[in-house]
Amino acid sequence: MVEALPEKGVPGEQILAELSELRAADLPTHGGRLFAYVYDPALDGLDELARQAHAISDHVNGLDPTAFPSLLAMENALVGAAARLLGGGDGTVGSVTSGGTESLILAVKAARDSRPELTTPRLVIPSTAHAAFAKAAHYLRVALDVVPVGADLRADPAAVQAAVDEDTVLVAASAPSYAHGVVDPIPELAAIAGERGVRFHVDACFGGWLLPYLRRLGAGLPAFDFTVPGVTSISVDLHKYAYAPKGVSILLHRDEALRLPQYFAYAGWPGYTMINPVISSTRSGGPIAAALATLRHIGDAGYLELAARTRGAVATLAEAVRRTGGVRLFAPPETSVVCLAADDVDVDLFVLADELAARGWHTQPQMAYGDMPATIHLTVTAAVAGTATDFGPDLAAAVTATRAAGPADVPPALLEAAGALTPEMVTPELIAGLAEGLGLGGGDFTRMAAVNSLLDVAPPALREALLTGFLSLLQRPGRATE
Template sequence: MIDALPEKGVPAEQVLAELRELRGSDLPTHGGRLFAYVYDPALDGLDELARAAHAISSHVNGLDPTAFPSLLAMENALVGAAARLLGGSDGTVGSVTSGGTESLILAVKAARDAHPEISSPRLVIPSTAHAAFAKAAHYLRVELDVVPTKGLKADPQAMGAAVRPETVLVAASAPSYAHGVVDPIPEIAALAAERGVRFHVDACFGGWILPYLRRLGADLPDFDLSVPGVTSISVDLHKYAYAPKGVSVLLHRDEALRRPQYFAYADWPGYTMINPIISSTRSGGPIAAAVATLRSIGDAGYRDLAVSVQEAVSILAAAVTETDGVRLYAPAETSVVCLASDGVDLFVLADELAARGWHTQPQMAYGDFPPTIHLTVTASVRATAPSFAADLKSAVSSARARGPVEIPQLPPLTPEMITPELIASLAEGLGLGGGDFSQMAAVNSILNAAPPALREALLTGFLSLLQRPTAL
């Protein structure tokens, strides 16, 4: 247990030792065995460079670019690089944000605020769109119209039919996070333009690798600002640009489209607040680290990293195809391998893979979609992928021997019935009381069986249970 405010200061070396000890309980961020949350290019010296660049600008405040023009120059450089990669033109403008969720919230805000005459604005998305759109709609009081997909891809005709006079934005994915599938962007863009509605492409997840995969011959549809009707696009640099966490870029086709994204307020005694993004004060550290990362790797380097990802995806997909008990759920066309069960309990399988050092991301059933296991494949996985096949077969064999997990008998529950006491009791009964999260099959099975609203309440309660001060 750490006391963040001791009576007397602690020596620097002790503080660092304590932090390293805490980090020892985390999943590995490097080494190509964690298939979610982190993006590892396996490039020697890149971490040290990013840390040094972060330190140079960590105390620079992005609140006022006239006070810190260095940060303005770096942000403009990142926006320019993203625009060149993603089909931008001379009029393309953009902003650097803290991540994909902020980029999507701002895309929705810009669309909403462009139409002050619409009292009940609406957002149209396919059911495979990222949950951050739902967060944006919730925060911004925009009605969300979720359109069923045709297979794993957005259905252009259905999305066009969902557009109403109150619709301010249509959005789709390149690719979708869950399955790694690129939506038919040109068709949706054409329908949105025909109806006079903005169209945002969420390329937060794969926007920095899709252009390179296309250069390598991948058969992927056009998806960026070069497509007529696409008015904005977002891409996270802390994903396949391999920058440290906290950097995304939101691009707009022109300045007029971006203008409603800003927030300004002068009707108070202090300074006039003017913000292009949600935060006001923000550190220049992540932005400097991103610039250093991009300049160090370069365009040719990103192409080489995409080759490694492409090869790793091919190896992992072949391993899934050749293993009885599992199957590919989606075509492995981008940087995702998504597998479904062909006779084993997927949640038990995820635990068995974790026991062998492979950390995956289980995904719950949704509508007609079965539970799946998601693998985000980064360049570092190329070195470890050949050993995955044997471990997958072993894990499937063990999962088959264990059989489906037994779900504890629970009373009928509704979201309103979820209390801190109930959550604490469930966590203790499922073996989570001590903070050991290595055996999650029972938990995931319960969540999978719960309707979405109940699942949200259960997870909210559990996260609230975890986020308690260690000492008062």
């Protein structure tokens, strides 16, 4: 039991031991076997360097850069590096945010606030755009127009063009998309937005720090950055393929006039005048210092080498999928994602994910969407170069075990109950009962095929309600001790 506020203080050594014990239950953040959530370059000494840099600036407050010019200098250096990497010019400006979601919310805010005369501003995105755009639209009360993608999983320029109207404040696309790792046709889409006088944002949060290096290595990827006319803003996360600790992202604008609506300012109270470039007011300088240390330590040549290792690992994993009967590549492995689907009715993708996890490979199952089947997503980092050759035999063994196990065992009563549910019917009591029936009551999340199968057949709105309720069930005091 961990008590945050004991009656008497606890010795530091005991606290650190307790934290280490808690961490032992987590998935491995290093070692090239976790294909989501973390980004590992497998560079000796980098973690310790980042920790020390973080400690130097962790109490510095980004609220007022005039009080802490060190943080201002570091932010400007990071923005400048990102701008140069992504084709920016002398007038390119940007802000450091806490992550990709914040960068996307701010890109939408800047676009919305640039058109104050509109009563119903609209955002146009392809269906493969990151869910953070929907979050931004929800928070900012911007109407969301989601358009279909083509058979190649890329945004359809004709569909985007048809969706843009006089109330559209922003068109956005991905480079690459998170789910499938493919790059949208950025030049065509930016031209459509530019012809209508609409801002165009490139969400390069996921792979934007990697794509320029892949292009230098000869990958046949389209232009996606500020060298493309019509691109007005780009987001790129440094805690992904720049391998900085979480959470640091960059939101770039082509020029200062485009960025100004991003700011929030308020002087209508007796305290200090609040001026924020990002959503947070108080911000620790620790992540920013750690990011700067990471970039300076790896350097341009280092990132090129990491990109080459990542590219090689992707090729090895993709070939393993091609050689394994029962599964197939769902999307072209052109960036840093290997996305696979079942190629046989006897292979349950959600059971396969569990079987891979049992062999030490932690993947990310993705539910069916429209005409797209359920898939397994692998985010590949440089660390995977050291483990990729082991994946093929384990994938083949996992497929064999999946065939033998058969489909996920979802209690029929739960399936019947889920079929009759609506989002409004989801209560804390119902969630607790479902969790118990699916074997989640004890907090064991190692076998999730039944859960994922149930969620896969649920309509999106019901899935949202079920997962919201389950997360709320987990996030309550005392849960870890039950």
